[in-house]
Amino acid sequence: MSTPVVMPQMGESIAEGTIVRWIKKVGDSVDRDEPLFEISTDKVDAEIPSPVAGVLVDISVKEGETVPVNSVVATIGEPGAKPASTAPAVGGNGHGADGPPAPTPAPQADGAPATPAAAASAPPPVAAVVSTPPIAPVAPAAPGLERQRSSPLVRRIAKEHNVDIAQIAGSGIGGRVTKHDILAFVENSQARAGQSTGLAPAGPQARGPQPGTATPGQAPSVFRLPSDRVEPMSVMRRKIAEHMVLSKHTSAHVYSVFEVNYSRLDQIRKAKKDDYEGMGAKLTFTSFIAKAAVDCLRRHPTINAAIDGDNVVYRGTVNLGIAVALENGLIVPVVKGADEKNLLGLSRSIQDLADRARAKKLNPDEVQAGTFTITNPGSFGAQFGLPVINQPQVAILGVGAIEKRPVVIDDMIGIRLMGYLTLGYDHRLVDGAVADQFMAELKKAIENFDANQV
Numbered sequence: 001m002s003t004p005v006v007m008p009q010m011g012e013s014i015a016e017g018t019i020v021r022w023i024k025k026v027g028d029s030v031d032r033d034e035p036l037f038e039i040s041t042d043k044v045d046a047e048i049p050s051p052v053a054g055v056l057v058d059i060s061v062k063e064g065e066t067v068p069v070n071s072v073v074a075t076i077g078e079p080g081a082k083p084a085s086t087a088p089a090v091g092g093n094g095h096g097a098d099g100p101p102a103p104t105p106a107p108q109a110d111g112a113p114a115t116p117a118a119a120a121s122a123p124p125p126v127a128a129v130v131s132t133p134p135i136a137p138v139a140p141a142a143p144g145l146e147r148q149r150s151s152p153l154v155r156r157i158a159k160e161h162n163v164d165i166a167q168i169a170g171s172g173i174g175g176r177v178t179k180h181d182i183l184a185f186v187e188n189s190q191a192r193a194g195q196s197t198g199l200a201p202a203g204p205q206a207r208g209p210q211p212g213t214a215t216p217g218q219a220p221s222v223f224r225l226p227s228d229r230v231e232p233m234s235v236m237r238r239k240i241a242e243h244m245v246l247s248k249h250t251s252a253h254v255y256s257v258f259e260v261n262y263s264r265l266d267q268i269r270k271a272k273k274d275d276y277e278g279m280g281a282k283l284t285f286t287s288f289i290a291k292a293a294v295d296c297l298r299r300h301p302t303i304n305a306a307i308d309g310d311n312v313v314y315r316g317t318v319n320l321g322i323a324v325a326l327e328n329g330l331i332v333p334v335v336k337g338a339d340e341k342n343l344l345g346l347s348r349s350i351q352d353l354a355d356r357a358r359a360k361k362l363n364p365d366e367v368q369a370g371t372f373t374i375t376n377p378g379s380f381g382a383q384f385g386l387p388v389i390n391q392p393q394v395a396i397l398g399v400g401a402i403e404k405r406p407v408v409i410d411d412m413i414g415i416r417l418m419g420y421l422t423l424g425y426d427h428r429l430v431d432g433a434v435a436d437q438f439m440a441e442l443k444k445a446i447e448n449f450d451a452n453q454v
Contacts, residue, residue: 293374333362
């Protein structure tokens with residue numbers, strides 16, 4: 001009996017995934033839970049394990065192809081089965097190896113905003129085994145149902161730009177309006193608004209767009225030199241670009257920068273790091289900063305909140321995102337319930353998530369439901385950074401380089417281990433006074449860290 005393998009749903013608001021690489025090829029034997037293929041979404045890059053042991057007899061979705069969740073991407077036969085074809089599917093044009101993907105059930109409507117509790121209680125499936133009988137065609141959605149099948153993010157963008165989602169022809173499953181659909185609609189609307197002013201372009205542009213110029217709502221074209229090398233963006237890079245632009249369009253970014261004395265932390269870390277390594281954890285400055293930050297967030301709930309339309313959602317827990325640099329991008333795994341962990345627990349969680357992020361071993365729910373993020377550009381030598389807020393959060397903490405510097409102490413010059421902390425915050429919700437109170441408390445907590453917590 002053959003077992004279809006489907007594209008897993010990587011989060012409650014994710015409707016599709018891209019197959020980046022087939023780890024196995026047609027005819028290969030696979031064990032249960034052995035990595036079968038690698039996918040990429042706007043949430044995570046992950047290796048998807050085989051649901052059963054057997055032989056990979058068919059690959060129906062090509063590398064580089066994006067398909068809806070629950071689409072059949074491959075078939076695994078019983079041990080010893082002969083493959084349906086001898087060549088694996090490579091490259092993609094939007095269809096499977098033998099045509100469009102098989103009809104799949106429409107995703108569940110996601111009319112309610114997602115919450116950390118909901119994400120934790122209902123983890124998305126991974127490479128689920130589906131029944132072998134053919135899947136019945138999906139009946140057309142009732143009028144108006146397609147509009148309900150838009151994510152909270154899409155509905156928020158529509159509300160901010162006064163757009164009626166019903167005006168948009170959705171390209172997703174069952175007419176679902178995707179983020180690409182709403183952004184394209186808004187961009188085209190802005191372009192039409194610019195053209196309606198009646199201002200004719202001057203000079204050569206009156207004859208049409210020229211190299212290096214742009215029409216309203218479009219980026220300028222890029223001239224190329226003979227020595228240039230052109231490569232397509234990776235899926236992760238494209239998704240990061242979209243999220244960064246969306247965040248800058250969504251949040252009113254403001255920054256506060258504080259200088260912090262890490263000398264006491266350095267003494268504690270040197271005294272305790274061997275003990276922590278013996279317990280399987282690395283005691284780093286990030287661990288200390290994370291512990292101090294989550295303790296302060298409990299006393300400053302606005303920094304740990306989110307905006308949902310005209311409402312403010314004050315989170316009941318701290319789910320701490322830790323930005324991890326990868327070779328081809330950035331990913332933010334989340335320490336769930338970080339405010340309930342001690343320093344040792346935080347250190348273990350941060351190290352584990354960072355290691356598995358680099359090895360592409362994260363589960364989908366481990367990059368969701370973050371409420372506050374820490375990023376560390378200082379690990380590369382930056383004095384400080386001005387990071388972009390990780391939506392739908394309202395604040396992000398940037399850690400600058402920690403190094404010895406001359407400082408004034410009691411009217412004398414001394415050498416101390418110093419560094420900058422930057423808080424980027426959404427001024428729609430967080431006032432400067434609130435942000436600076438949080439940062440002042442965080443600075444004090446770091447400089448006077450309680451050694452009994454170690």
